[in-house]
Amino acid sequence: MPEKIPYLDLAAQLRPLRKELDAVIARTLDNCSFCLGPDVAQFEKDFAKFVGVEHCSGFNSGTSALHVAMLLLGVGPGDEVVTTPFTFVATSWAISYVGAKPVFVDVDDATFNLDPKLLERAITPRTKAVMPVHLYGHPFDLDPILAICKKHKLPLVEDTAQAHGAKYKGKTVGTFGEISCFSFYPGKNLGACGEGGALVTNNAAYDKRARSLREHGSTVRYYHDEVGYNYRMEGIQGAVLGVKLKHLAKWTTERRRVAHRYHELLADTPLQLPREAAWGESAYHLYVVRHPRRDDLKKHLETNGVGCALHYPLPLHLQKCYANLGHKAGDFPFAEKAARECLSLPIFPELTDTQIQRVVEVIKDFFRK
Ligand SMILES: *Cc1c(COP(=O)(O)O)cnc(C)c1O
Numbered sequence: 001m002p003e004k005i006p007y008l009d010l011a012a013q014l015r016p017l018r019k020e021l022d023a024v025i026a027r028t029l030d031n032c033s034f035c036l037g038p039d040v041a042q043f044e045k046d047f048a049k050f051v052g053v054e055h056c057s058g059f060n061s062g063t064s065a066l067h068v069a070m071l072l073l074g075v076g077p078g079d080e081v082v083t084t085p086f087t088f089v090a091t092s093w094a095i096s097y098v099g100a101k102p103v104f105v106d107v108d109d110a111t112f113n114l115d116p117k118l119l120e121r122a123i124t125p126r127t128k129a130v131m132p133v134h135l136y137g138h139p140f141d142l143d144p145i146l147a148i149c150k151k152h153k154l155p156l157v158e159d160t161a162q163a164h165g166a167k168y169k170g171k172t173v174g175t176f177g178e179i180s181c182f183s184f185y186p187g188k189n190l191g192a193c194g195e196g197g198a199l200v201t202n203n204a205a206y207d208k209r210a211r212s213l214r215e216h217g218s219t220v221r222y223y224h225d226e227v228g229y230n231y232r233m234e235g236i237q238g239a240v241l242g243v244k245l246k247h248l249a250k251w252t253t254e255r256r257r258v259a260h261r262y263h264e265l266l267a268d269t270p271l272q273l274p275r276e277a278a279w280g281e282s283a284y285h286l287y288v289v290r291h292p293r294r295d296d297l298k299k300h301l302e303t304n305g306v307g308c309a310l311h312y313p314l315p316l317h318l319q320k321c322y323a324n325l326g327h328k329a330g331d332f333p334f335a336e337k338a339a340r341e342c343l344s345l346p347i348f349p350e351l352t353d354t355q356i357q358r359v360v361e362v363i364k365d366f367f368r369k
Pocket of ligand 1: 061062063064087088090091133159161162182183184185195196197
């Protein structure tokens, strides 16, 4: 039996960093700064610099950061926020948490991202913000979306949870919106050893209030200016992320190497391959191919020891939790087609060329049958 190829190999990433991680975790145990603290503060500075923004505040998850983004923009009951139905559910959770309504706009068939051509007709007098997602690490088309936001005086929030270091026309994503939110869930391009997230902005007032909201609505201990949350980043996660951030640019290069090798080797298969738009430089959080016989191909890969995954099998408008929105199959045809056909192949910085060739071999074997 040939070597199994995991869909994601976090252990391979941790191995060479282990000594350094042990040391910074030990330091946290020594200084007992478990909630926020100096390592989180340093990571916030370093990550703000990496993205190219003025302010970064650390959170206990990307979901929490998105929730606070909605609070900062004053989104509340009766309001609407325009977003994509083809994303991880946390994007729309943020909208639901504040009692607002997610208004979905179908995705573009090529990039799987919110289609700018469909955006304007979704805007109503109740719309308070626009929140697309840089899905799979590929930027959404910022210029036309920013133009529509400007015309309607709506703030843009970037869900950058999958796109650390991705670029739009040469500029890092996360710098375009009023607010952008990152996730450091272990499997993300920059992952903590546990949960983590960040909210970045160039607006000092948003940053100040984000820091208060993540810490029980207080800036002075035991004095609470508004109802807040316990959304603080843990000290250990700040320390771990500080170590890993130094490798992020190199890891993105490696992800792009893997993607380009797949492009090359899979070009003559019937699969529809991900393609970068002319204006985009993907961070390749995922490498997602498409085929109408996706379910059979998935079984074939798994039977032959190749890990794969579905991102995502059911668009948000058809989820049980959003039955109250009254959507039906056919409402967002491109999101639904993507959900039926997409298949995420193994991609991580440490994936070797031999492993890539093995994945491709198994795929080619499927189409020979
Ligand atoms: C992972 C993810 C989130 C949520 O981040 P967590 O850190 O897991 O809470 C939000 N949006 C998208 C698109 C994600 O992929």
